[in-house]
């Protein structure tokens with residue numbers, strides 16, 4: 412899995428204010444990458460620079476080896492982009508809008524003719540008939556925005572707050588669609604200020620605050636960095652008293668610390684030592700009844716950064 416989107420010290424200054432600050436973003440092919448941060452963090456500005464729609468003050472953005480600033484047309488050709496505010500021809504139906512988009516993207520009518528009803532159905536707009544887009548609700552326009560991305564079958568989809576304006580049911584539906592895109596060959600970058608949706612569908616997460624990337628990686632990596640000082644925490648229970656087992660576990664190579672609390676061993680290490688620890692326990696004739704590695708909640712991670720400023 413290679414890196415498909417990369418920025419190097421990407422920076423944007425508006426009127427002496429740095430709104431994107433030396434951003435080093437890396438998105439791997441085949442993943443859903445979530446750019447997370449509060450309003451004003453610089454998410455939209457970053458996306459505009461990725462798309463070549465805004466010029467960086469310094470630094471570079473690369474999408475599939477094309478420089479976003481110097482080769483914006485090549486970038487636009489391979490990316491399906493869903494802007495913060497989707498725009499369509501209001502006096503046309505959803506089908507007509509999609510047909511036009513297909514044509515603009517060089518997809519012949521013979522192909523789009525069959526694809527459009529399927530796509531409209533998949534985004535939940537299958538039953539609206541000939542209603543023109545001017546009469547659509549915000550949520551319906553969002554759904555059409557997703558359809559716009561889907562019709563291109565792009566190598567990369569870049570989506571700016573794709574669930575904005577949707578009700579909870581609509582959000583679930585759209586998240587499922589987006590989460591399924593890598594299976595169809597599309598790598599996704601989406602930005603959002605909603606934690607739980609990023610946690611649900613993104614394999615990689617970057618947290619942006621005041622234009623700076625404060626942490627980037629998988630949820631596990633983020634959690635370890637934010638909450639446990641880079642360490643792994645393993646919990647272990649045995650039939651035998653924890654204090655006896657602790658002596659054995661302490662001798663396992665890589666174990667940094669063992670505490671016993673209510674009979675449960677709390678083990679701290681700098682790599683995932685579940686295999687080594689369970690082997691040592693069993694080889695010393697203790698009976699293992701439970702073992703788990705600490706899992707992280709994005710809420711806790713996010714709060715940690717935004718409470719401590």
Ligand SMILES: Nc1ncnc2c1ncn2[C@@H]1O[C@H](COP(=O)(O)OP(=O)(O)O)[C@@H](O)[C@H]1O
Pocket residue numbers: 425426430448449450451452453454455456457
């Ligand atoms: N065209 C612009 N001119 C001046 N300031 C801007 C412009 N676009 C965005 N900003 C400012 O840049 C900051 C980041 O905005 P934005 O990228 O839209 O954040 P987000 O999408 O994370 O909410 C905000 O403070 C915003 O006011």
Ligand SMILES: [Mg+2]
Pocket residue numbers: 454455456495571
């Ligand atoms: Mg925004």
